[in-house]
Amino acid sequence: MIALVDQFLDYVSFECGLSPMTRAAYGDDLSAFSRFAQAQGVHSPREVTRKLLLDFLESERDRGQAVSSIARRLVAIKVFFRYLVQESLLQKNITAVMESPRLWKVLPGTLSCREVESLLGIVKGEKAGQIRDRAILELLYASGLRVSEMTELRMEDLHFDNGYVRCTGKGNKTRVVPVGSQARIAVDRYLREVRPQLAKGRVSPHVFLTVRGGKFSRKTVWKMIRLHARHAGITRKVSPHTLRHSFATHLLANGAPLRMIQEMLGHADIATTQIYTHVDQNRLKSVHQQFHPRA
Numbered sequence: 001m002i003a004l005v006d007q008f009l010d011y012v013s014f015e016c017g018l019s020p021m022t023r024a025a026y027g028d029d030l031s032a033f034s035r036f037a038q039a040q041g042v043h044s045p046r047e048v049t050r051k052l053l054l055d056f057l058e059s060e061r062d063r064g065q066a067v068s069s070i071a072r073r074l075v076a077i078k079v080f081f082r083y084l085v086q087e088s089l090l091q092k093n094i095t096a097v098m099e100s101p102r103l104w105k106v107l108p109g110t111l112s113c114r115e116v117e118s119l120l121g122i123v124k125g126e127k128a129g130q131i132r133d134r135a136i137l138e139l140l141y142a143s144g145l146r147v148s149e150m151t152e153l154r155m156e157d158l159h160f161d162n163g164y165v166r167c168t169g170k171g172n173k174t175r176v177v178p179v180g181s182q183a184r185i186a187v188d189r190y191l192r193e194v195r196p197q198l199a200k201g202r203v204s205p206h207v208f209l210t211v212r213g214g215k216f217s218r219k220t221v222w223k224m225i226r227l228h229a230r231h232a233g234i235t236r237k238v239s240p241h242t243l244r245h246s247f248a249t250h251l252l253a254n255g256a257p258l259r260m261i262q263e264m265l266g267h268a269d270i271a272t273t274q275i276y277t278h279v280d281q282n283r284l285k286s287v288h289q290q291f292h293p294r295a
Contacts, residue, residue, distance in 0.1 A: 005030045029076035111246045122232040128194045135190035142183035144247035147240035151216045154205045160184045169266040
């Protein structure tokens, strides 16, 4: 198989004119697959089965590879097998009908209600940083904002008298998101007691400021949340997106319509929002018990 891979790489380079970087990427992907196949006692493309391919993709996922990386590996394998059929080196392309891992449902990581309470409860105190961090965490969980939307939030975007914030998301689309009373209280306290100190007399349009009076970066917010999660005893990875996922999952668990969650999250397609129906297993069980005749 290795010799055929080398032949294929020469083909994509010299006859198809693909760049050296693309050739290297294909080579890396196909080498990984060849090593896996040989470890299973398979040394020729003729011996490769669809099950072997699926086992390879599953092993890559188990190793912690991102879905995008696994999808790229499958693309390389499919192009390789198509080449073998085209050159009459193989009679049948078993990869032709295989689905891209990009379509796999990747369930988002979420926190339980108790874990959210622990995370918010650990950030307490009278120091400026504690008051600010509590306001950020409360707002992220209460609104489901993306971290980039939160860091770009401006003073003019806050409409707490009417109970909402206005934010600009992907595709430069603006949406209105309701904000609960606890988050409004936390942000209001930050605005009164802490933000003037951080601004240091300078005018800044952004709501949340660092100790130097500048705008937060996404990386800084991520580090802050990870630190507080560790202090709260949460051992799993927690990121700003975890709070966004938890926001949506907890809304769904308490009966919120999926279409409303879609609007609050700013999803262009409701299919993106529907992944949360897979996360909320308790809701699925309750629906089953309520409506199935033999539940």
